[in-house]
Amino acid sequence: xxxxxxxxxxxxxxxxxxxxxxxxxxxxxxxxxxxxxxxxxxxxxxxxxxxxxxxxxxxxxxxxxxxxxxxxxxxxxxxxxxxxxxxxxxxxxxxxxxxxxxxxxxxx
Amino acid sequence: xxxxxxxxxxxxxxxxxxxxxxxxxxxxxxxxxxxxxxxxxxxxxxxxxxxxxxxxxxxxxxxxxxxxxxxxxxxxxxxxxxxxxxxxxxxxxxxxxxxxxxxxxxxxxxxxxxxxxxxxx
Numbered sequence: 310x311x312x313x314x315x316x317x318x319x320x321x322x323x324x325x326x327x328x329x330x331x332x333x334x335x336x337x338x339x340x341x342x343x344x345x346x347x348x349x350x351x352x353x354x355x356x357x358x359x360x361x362x363x364x365x366x367x368x369x370x371x372x373x374x375x376x377x378x379x380x381x382x383x384x385x386x387x388x389x390x391x392x393x394x395x396x397x398x399x400x401x402x403x404x405x406x407x408x409x410x411x412x413x414x415x416x417x
Numbered sequence: 418x419x420x421x422x423x424x425x426x427x428x429x430x431x432x433x434x435x436x437x438x439x440x441x442x443x444x445x446x447x448x449x450x451x452x453x454x455x456x457x458x459x460x461x462x463x464x465x466x467x468x469x470x471x472x473x474x475x476x477x478x479x480x481x482x483x484x485x486x487x488x489x490x491x492x493x494x495x496x497x498x499x500x501x502x503x504x505x506x507x508x509x510x511x512x513x514x515x516x517x518x519x520x521x522x523x524x525x526x527x528x529x530x531x532x533x534x535x536x537x538x
Contacts, residue, residue, distance in 0.1 A: 329464065336424075340523060342523070342524035344462075344524075344525075351512055351514070351527075351528040351529065351530050352462065352525075352528050353527075353528070354524055354525065354527075355525040357517075357523070357524040357526075358523070358524075361477075363526065392466040395462050395463075395525065397525070399522035399523065401522070403532055404476045405464065405476065405478065406452065406467065406522070407464065408454075408461060408462040408463065408464060409461075410461050411461040411462070
């Protein structure tokens with residue numbers, strides 16, 4: 310079955326750039342979506358279709374997807390970006406939606 | 418405003434049953450596929466089940482297949498999850514989420530606030 314692999318944690322200083330990866334076999338052939346989840350809150354969509362941003366999401370959030378790795382990039386990181394981030398795809402071979410294990414972003 | 422509100426969570430004994438509901442508002446519910454996603458305490462997100470707009474297509478995660486049943490009532494703008502033979506590992510916050518765009522298998526937006534299900538004796 311298809312598996313999405315994320316690093317458990319990423320740490321970055323304020324103002325720097327955070328990159329959160331999501332690995333999967335030939336994930337570049339799939340559409341990848343990213344969610345932000347703060348403690349005690351429901352997930353919020355921050356990037357869809359690899360690199361598009363929903364309205365209301367800052368331009369600091371961007372995404373890319375190629376080969377075996379999709380990446381969520383957060384530029385000029387702020388304290389308020391501290392959260393768990395999850396990637397998600399649709400796996401047509403199993404008719405299942407899949408989530409990565411999640412990455413905790415810590416702002417130092 | 419597009420809104421999803423879950424209800425029906427609570428404490429249930431192992432082997433018991435529970436029915437979750439999700440009330441939708443602010444959009445044409447009958448045009449969109451819907452999902453249930455859960456999150457065990459301190460753990461990541463786990464997709465549970467999908468239902469198409471007309472209920473013609475339904476999918477389940479392997480972990481709940483045969484025990485859970487997803488359904489919807491488009492006249493009442495409501496989504497349901499009937500959970501039977503509950504186990505301790507089903508303890509989680511259960512979220513309902515809309516699939517966007519309509520009639521696709523893409524991203525989830527928005528999500529409800531979640532309802533907590535605790536399976537314990």
